[in-house]
Amino acid sequence: MLYMGDDFNWDCSVNCVCGCQILPSRTEGGGEFPKDPTGRILHFIKICNEYEEDGIVFLWGFFRRPIVIACTPESMARISKSNAPKSRGLMGVYRMIEPWLGEGLLVANGQKWARNRRLLTPAFHFDILKPYTNVFNASADVLVAKLKSKAASNDRFDVFQNVDTNPYVKAVNRITDSLFHRFLYPYMLFDFIFYNTSVGRQFKKDCNFVHSVAEEIIHKRKKALDGGENVALEGKRYVDFLDILLTARDEEGVGLSSLEVMIRRRRRSHGFCTRWRSIRSTRGSVNRKLIKCCKEETPTLSDMPKFEFLTQCIKEGMRLHAPVPIVNREVKEDFEIGGRNIPAGSIVQLNIWALHHKESVWGPDHMEFKPERFSPENVDKMSPFQFVPFSAGPRNCIGQHFAMNEEKSVLAKLLRNFTFRLDTSHEVKKNPSAVMRTVDGMFMYVEERNA
Numbered sequence: 001m002l003y004m005g006d007d008f009n010w011d012c013s014v015n016c017v018c019g020c021q022i023l024p025s026r027t028e029g030g031g032e033f034p035k036d037p038t039g040r041i042l043h044f045i046k047i048c049n050e051y052e053e054d055g056i057v058f059l060w061g062f063f064r065r066p067i068v069i070a071c072t073p074e075s076m077a078r079i080s081k082s083n084a085p086k087s088r089g090l091m092g093v094y095r096m097i098e099p100w101l102g103e104g105l106l107v108a109n110g111q112k113w114a115r116n117r118r119l120l121t122p123a124f125h126f127d128i129l130k131p132y133t134n135v136f137n138a139s140a141d142v143l144v145a146k147l148k149s150k151a152a153s154n155d156r157f158d159v160f161q162n163v164d165t166n167p168y169v170k171a172v173n174r175i176t177d178s179l180f181h182r183f184l185y186p187y188m189l190f191d192f193i194f195y196n197t198s199v200g201r202q203f204k205k206d207c208n209f210v211h212s213v214a215e216e217i218i219h220k221r222k223k224a225l226d227g228g229e230n231v232a233l234e235g236k237r238y239v240d241f242l243d244i245l246l247t248a249r250d251e252e253g254v255g256l257s258s259l260e261v262m263i264r265r266r267r268r269s270h271g272f273c274t275r276w277r278s279i280r281s282t283r284g285s286v287n288r289k290l291i292k293c294c295k296e297e298t299p300t301l302s303d304m305p306k307f308e309f310l311t312q313c314i315k316e317g318m319r320l321h322a323p324v325p326i327v328n329r330e331v332k333e334d335f336e337i338g339g340r341n342i343p344a345g346s347i348v349q350l351n352i353w354a355l356h357h358k359e360s361v362w363g364p365d366h367m368e369f370k371p372e373r374f375s376p377e378n379v380d381k382m383s384p385f386q387f388v389p390f391s392a393g394p395r396n397c398i399g400q401h402f403a404m405n406e407e408k409s410v411l412a413k414l415l416r417n418f419t420f421r422l423d424t425s426h427e428v429k430k431n432p433s434a435v436m437r438t439v440d441g442m443f444m445y446v447e448e449r450n451a
């Protein structure tokens, strides 16, 4: 794999950088790096459980630049709270996604990030999120109607079928897959090579397509706003994210560009996947308890606290299957984690996936679905950096409340209407892309409750 080769001189790399243990690739204990995506993430869990020292695992990266994995609450806290920027150098994944997302909130660093975060924050205010429960409920009703027909036919169905066949989602999936491709074939890290390959050309095409879709939506809404039209949902005056983003201005009166506004559209599918993952995990007594807590027919934002047990299940689903498995930072100056010196120029990988499976944090049963881990008594004892599906610190996810409310509203409706059963004849293989997906789907049977 990427970071190690057979001919690598381990002693040299271990001793000359920060002194913590480096991973053997083919030597005893490290094993060969698995080629398949599911094996890859299990391998990361293994190495983070076996080789972590002082909160980190040190890997030798490409072109002799170190990659350090942070996988304990302490090391996660240290790097998340720092102002280490998103990695945008040769090995920086954020450089590679910039042609897709522009220098928007996710990618930007420094003052540009601070300005955009300030402009976007009002869009996620409680009052703005309120009417979105109508949208969630309406969308969940469409899904319920679709699932009723699946229940009637008693056919298994792929949970991802309506997501992954959408041309926009397909383009986004190809874009994010190409990132892994570039790391698997490191010469592709060089733009002049990558853009001359078929994957690079497709990447460019997909970026153009995704931009055109976003720009069309933005253009329509801008026209409506410029024309003084009321933006309406079911006849009511209604201000949504897009209105706020399009009308936001900084001190100089400068607004957000289309690319900076675009971030919003990108996140839909992995929220969807997480919901399904959580449903899939429910069974037996957990299922009965869940149904009991999902009584509201059309929940509003103020009903959300009633979904306490559902929330525990969603969180446990996110712990087991982190929707965003890894995020990266680049340290610009020598940096200390757990008493180790991380040299300037290192990439620090915040491995959310491995942290959520750290035995010393979650116990030897970390692969089991146990929603009670998130009971109020247990949460009180947790470190704020132990469960971080939305990342943490100043660069945490701006959409996390929106995402959680959406999860709860839609799942509650689905669980009230149906029981779900996984088709165990089809193995669900995880694909840890920029967001967690499956390799070839996840099949389920659905049955109507009281049918």
Ligand code: HEM
Binding pocket: 105, 106, 107, 117, 263, 264, 267, 270, 271, 274, 323, 324, 327, 328, 389, 390, 391, 394, 395, 396, 397, 398, 399, 400, 402, 403
């Ligand atoms: C289950 C759903 C979601 C998960 C698990 C999630 C997770 C994350 C994570 C881990 C990050 C940190 C990324 C990094 O450091 O590179 C992040 C950042 C971000 N997320 Fe989310 N997200 C979710 C939903 C959303 C939604 C619904 C929106 C918008 C409507 C959103 C918008 C953003 C933005 C703009 C950032 C960048 C924030 C910044 O750097 O200041 N996310 N998200």
